[in-house]
Amino acid sequence: MLRFIISRLLQAIPVIFIVITATFFLVRAAPGGPFDAEKVVLPEVKRALEAQYKLDLPLYEQYFAYLTDLAQGELGPSFKYPGRSVNEILFSGLPVTAELGFYALLIALIIGVTAGVLASLKPNTRQDYIPMSLAMIGICMPSFLLGPLLVLVFGIYLEWLPISGWGSIPGDKILPSITLGAAYAAYVARLSRAGMLEILSQDYIRTARAKGLPEWQVVSKHALRGGLIPVIAFLGPAFAGLLAGSFVVETIFQIPGLGRFYVQAAFNRDYTMILGTTVFLSTLIVLFNLISDVAAAWLNPRLRSQLSGGGK
């Protein structure tokens, strides 16, 4: 098991390194310097600015300077907001996005697993078709459509819930969380249904039933653990999707989170901010994939014994 974790960690390092390098050179290759947009900047001022941001150095020196800063956890100053560092901006947005993502994931897991398990218990009946049709809608209804529609219905027509903001009016966290979580609830429902169907046909489930265990115990004690492995394995990629989804949801609901900062930085051509955010988010995503892979392997007894057995 330890060896598995270490080998996955070793795979993650080159990926993160490629991300940093590719992002750095892509951003530097972008046409137009960051200060070209400024109305009229005196040549001396421009030179001073470029020196301050190390833009006057040769490219490879800039790259190594950036790597050195990065190794110390320093993402550099923002081009657009002088006096604020990328670190500050990231860490002001991170808690908001983390909370939003957490609620969305919670909604996805609770609704998704419940619907998927219920559907798997009575396949090809109404108890299967209804949640699975809803799941299909969830998959085909993108967040940037679902969000405005929810706002229209619950915010504007019914006036039940606030339509924007985060943490300022009670209830304003509900619509964004649902908007972000809905598609994942749908995926989780499909995955847990498929996983459960496979497990429920296994011999050890028949044994458990033959022992006379009540059905809910068969499901909760024996089937769930195996049936939900695909869901655990999905959480890594889902995390990446949730982050991307937060771009849209935070834009729709005007939430001051990482996703909105990223999109704004993209529009403002705030290169250090784009660079810093990309490196930061990518590292997070790679680490999350790692964690979810390890968790899925650990939950799967067959894979676990294979991994800890030491057999190559």
Place this chain on the structure above:
Amino acid sequence: MTTLQSSESADLLENAEMGASLWRDAWQRLRKNKMAVGGGITLLLFIVIALLTPWLAPYSYEAQNLDLGASPPSAAHWLGTDVFGRDVLTQVMYGGRVSLAVGFIATAVALLIGVTWGAIAGYVGGRVDAVMMRIVDILYALPFMIFIVLLMVVFGRNVLLLFLAIGAVEWLTMARIMRSQVQSLRQQEFVEAAISLGLSPAAIIRRHVIPNALGPIIVYTTLTIPSVMLLEAFLSFLGLGIQPPQTSWGLLISYGAETMEEYPWLLIFPGLALTTTLFSLNFLGDGLRDALDVRGSKD
């Protein structure tokens, strides 16, 4: 020599027959799946409309009527008009052309790269395979959504780049599927027979491997198109995808969302068009998977 030839031709005949009945079986199964057939028909209808839009559209794409402004659906404008008095039906039809084109072209890019890459890796095997699949593994772990946003920022928002960027993301799974198919096919006797007869690897891949690997590829292609269209709409919604004066369903949804309070039809109709298309493609893909009996197409 003659015996070898006759047994070979008998083998070929048998394979051909099995192939034909496999496809016929699949077709029979697919026809029974109402959702898949409905999806297929809807999709076909949308494609025909998209192809014939310049002739079918009730108004010209640029036509404005500033005096009329935004008006709800009426006899003259079935889906209403936007704030510039432009006909929504016309906008949705032209937007659909772009959205569908992105979906199909980017998927075709992914298909071409993925199938070639996977076929070579699986067929050659050994160290070449290890290196090629290692590259796929590394690319797989990259957070591509973020990279596409980055690309659109750095190189400006042009449609060609959008095709390439999206296609470049989606080929990875295609390569994996193709490789595993080729690997298992490579050990089949009829492929060994073809090798011993001196057929070139390219001919073997073209004549024996690709037709046999077609099932999973078709299923995965059908399921890739909606995810590509979703990606395009996502980027367009953020303002990083299709740019005016061109339009797409994602862009129309983003405009619609801005004014939905006063003019909800500007949001609802493009949204309906996109959702219906995605529905159709997903149902068709699921139906094809069941019909062709492809298991675990995700990986």
